[in-house]
Amino acid sequence: QLNIIKNNRNMVILIILIYVIVWELLIKMKENMINKLGSDHIDVAILCNNLGIVYEYKKEYNVAIEYYEKSLNIKLNKLGYNQIDVIALYNVLNIILNKLGPDHIYIIISYNNLGIAYENKGEYDRAIEYYEKSLKIKLNKFRYDHIDIAISYNKLGMIYQNKREYDKAIEYYEKALKIILDKLRSDNIEFP
Structure with missing residues (x-):
């Protein structure tokens, strides 16, 4: 022994x-x-x-x-x-999820980075998936009229426009525009 x-x-x-x-x-x-x-x-x-x-x-x-x-x-x-190794993004995302929790600001950034990677590869459905995950956290974390939410709506509008889904694109563009116009009217623009 x-x-x-x-x-x-x-x-x-x-x-x-x-x-x-x-x-x-x-x-x-x-x-x-x-x-x-x-x-x-x-x-x-x-x-x-x-x-x-x-x-x-x-x-x-x-x-x-x-x-x-x-x-x-x-x-x-x-x-x-277009040639990015998306696994590196998943590594970062996995660490952040495990260590910092699912609604940490770095999760938003990681989801956006994955969205950008898939968008630039032309994989629009995957890009939408990650942009929507990012938006969901933003909606829970920020006020409904935060400029970051407008940016997400605009980004989703652009993706749907690229997919030629114009009604969906207009829906997201209008949401982004409403936030921006409300901010300008109130003269209370907040940036991240």
Whole structure:
């Protein structure tokens, strides 16, 4: 029994040691890659995503999100939205949902980013799905006349216009316009 316990303890120590070494290697690789390839190279994006995964396992969620966002920004700048790796967006969204709750402001941002990615890929139904999720949270979190809600209505109107569903587009445009006109009339415009 004592030998089994010692072996298990040694195994745990070995796993932790490997984990620490891998983490340190990833950090060094990132620095070397940035120096050799530049901070906007796609391989740096992949490495940043891997660092995000490591930090997520370490339960350092804010750092993980930071690396996922770096990875995503590099991919967006280099590849554009049409070739984006949407999995990175889902990673960020998953961390935020688990750590911060379903109505946190970062959830709105993540849903919007997914909406943008799908919109630019031409997957309008998926884009609508995420823009509507974002809007639902905004409607629960903000006043009915908040400018962010008008922006969401306008965005949905644009998507439906692209889908040639003009009646639905008009419905959303009118909702956005009403909020904006009410804000202008009251001279009480609030920006995010």
